[in-house]
Amino acid sequence: MLQKFVYLTGALDFLIGVATWGGALSDPQPGHFVVYMTLGAFLMMAAACLMWASKDMEKRAPVIFWQGLVRLTAVCSVLYAVPAGLSQPWEYVLVVFDGAVGLTYLIGMARVTGCSPIELLQCKTTPTAQSA
Numbered sequence: 684m685l686q687k688f689v690y691l692t693g694a695l696d697f698l699i700g701v702a703t704w705g706g707a708l709s710d711p712q713p714g715h716f717v718v719y720m721t722l723g724a725f726l727m728m729a730a731a732c733l734m735w736a737s738k739d740m741e742k743r744a745p746v747i748f749w750q751g752l753v754r755l756t757a758v759c760s761v762l763y764a765v766p767a768g769l770s771q772p773w774e775y776v777l778v779v780f781d782g783a784v785g786l787t788y789l790i791g792m793a794r795v796t797g798c799s800p801i802e803l804l805q806c807k808t809t810p811t812a813q814s815a
Contacts, residue, residue, distance in 0.1 A: 685791045686737050689747055692784050693733025700726030729753070744792040745806040751788030754781040 703723035707716050733750055736743035758778050764770035792803055797810045 685787075685795070686740060688787065689737040689740070689791075690734050693730045693737065695730075696726050696733065697730035700724065700730060740792070740795050742808055744796045744798070744808055745803055747788050748792040748800075748803040751785040751792070754785030754788070758782045758785065 700723040703719050703726060707719035707723065729750060732746050736746035740747065758781050761770060761774045761777050765772055765774060789800065789803075792798075793800060796803070796808050798807055799810070802811060
């Protein structure tokens with residue numbers, strides 16, 4: 684179930700990347716075009732990495748874990764930006780969606796590998812033995 688969840692949410696990132704390109708190409712703006720084209724390609728690369736990582740989560744868990752951190756960064760950004768007038772209230776949807784996905788990735792990869800969050804941050808896939 685978790686494998687399918689990671690694969691499908693990764694596939695959604697691909698669609699968002701394509702939509703980002705579409706927005707950049709439909710209304711090219713100086714100062715935004717290059718950023719949106721690059722961001723769209725980055726999102727598609729992240730999608731490919733998630734879809735790849737979902738096929739062997741025990742060995743590739745850090746890829747999924749770090750993507751969870753990216754999603755939680757989006758959550759924190761919205762929680763800061765909307766009240767500060769730097770964003771739109773509709774972006775609170777990101778808090779719900781990306782928050783749930785990000786937490787699922789973090790908790791899921793800790794359970795799949797038995798590693799602590801610190802170990803996953805260090806790209807470890809097997810827990811470090813505790814000394815007695």
